Amino acid sequence: MSGGPRLQAPRGTFDVLPGDSPARLSLFNLCQGRLGGAGLQYTETPIFEDTELFARGVGEATDIVQKEMFTLEDRAGRSLTLRPEGTAGVCRAYVEHGMHKLPQPVRLWYWGPFFRHEAPQAGRYRQFNQIGAEALGSDDPSVDAELILLLAELLAEAGVRELRLRLSSLGTAEARRDYADELRAHLLAREDELSPEVRARIEANPLRAFDSAHAGTRAVLADAPRLLDRLTPEDAEHFAEVRALLDEAGLDYEVDPSLVRGLDYYTRTVFEFTSDALGAQSGVGGGGRYDGLVEQLGGPPTAGVGWAAGVERILLAAGGEPRRQAPPAVFVAWEDSRRTAFDLTRRLRQDGLTVQMEQAGRSLKGQLKHADRLRARFAAVVDDDGLELRDLRTGEARPVKTAADIVDAVRSP
Ligand code: AMP
Secondary structure: OOOOOOOOOOOOOOOOOHHHHHHHHHHHHHHHHHHHHOOOEEOOOOOEEEHHHHHHHOOOOOHHHHHHOEEEEOOOOOEEEEOOOOHHHHHHHHHHOOHHHOOOOEEEEEEEEEEOOOOOEOOEOOEEEEEEEEEEOOOOHHHHHHHHHHHHHHHHHOOOOOEEEEEEEOOOHHHHHHHHHHHHHHHHHOHHHOOHHHHHOOOOOHHHHHHOOOHHHHHHHHOOOOHHHHOOHHHHHHHHHHHHHHHHOOOOOEEOOOOOOOOOOOEEEEEEEEEOOOOOOOEEEEEEEOOOHHHHOOOOOOOEEEEEEEHHHHHHHHOOOOOOOOOOOEEEEEOOOHHHHHHHHHHHHHOOOOEEEOOOOOOHHHHHHHHHHOOOOEEEEEEOOEEEEEEOOOOOEEEEOOHHHHHHHHHOO
């Protein structure tokens, strides 16, 4: 068979190599410990959804929906999209499975791949992984504060360096619409000073101007009206209570009235964690409240709040040395007795030991060297005359009869 040119992974994707996996798996375990420990239940939703879910859920005018989705048609001509974010899918599942009938709030967490057609660079991929948490069915400010604290603790424990938290409130959808009109008028009055991108979005989404790094735009925004000053008394009180809870917990944050997130569904609390240890792509995780989203997706009026954090960004910002896989307790070495070695390996594993066996045809000497390289604690040498157990730390070797003898020796060396 002829080979052909060597294939590469698609642009903006990456392979998780064996050296990367211990850090990822321990991050997953940390999530399960922290989020599971706080009573959030693990969930999974499909990697592709009907395109309409994101058009309705994330918002037609957002960058994600307009420019970044990987959309495909199935054989029946239905439009499907690889999920660019997790909240819409979780809310769809909440409605589809009648989770509003469960005791509220329903608190969930997830981990999995997401897809956005962005220009790849360090820390920005087209397929990346997010950890997410969502709480549906309560507008109590303690839920906002709880989720923010959980993410802060998770990121700190994962070793993310130079972490900063920015926090704001967007108010209710109505307050935001009124404010959008006010901001639109302000922007239109000085339209010629704005960047072309901001100008193009004045009608559809004037708040996104706050995301711009363009100097002229920033100057126009410096004296723009602030949404934080336009909150209704109830929204202002909700925000004050979220802040009070975070203050009492001793969490540092900065109130940033210019914080607008790139998704349309947010109401009230929004927040973003960044790490100065990262380059241009400094966002580690963020989220907010989305009290209208479930209803927008055809469900009953339901409050909700959640966040998502990037697995790869967390690992980058933690900057840990690549860790090695945990060493096996026993390496099974053999030359002519494949079946006996295979059987012994299976029995030892059944008894709960971590075991690897020789599978590359090395000489016995080569096998012992390999066992050392794996940092195995013992080598069980199998040959036709019997079984020998070597303590690879002391070099001591002794004959043993059965798998049970090896288990005993390993458990009480
Ligand atoms: P967002 O939903 O845009 O707020 O994203 C939440 C988090 O996901 C961000 O803070 C990043 O950590 C991560 N993230 C978003 N987009 C990407 C991407 N293209 N590549 C890698 N990580 C990403």
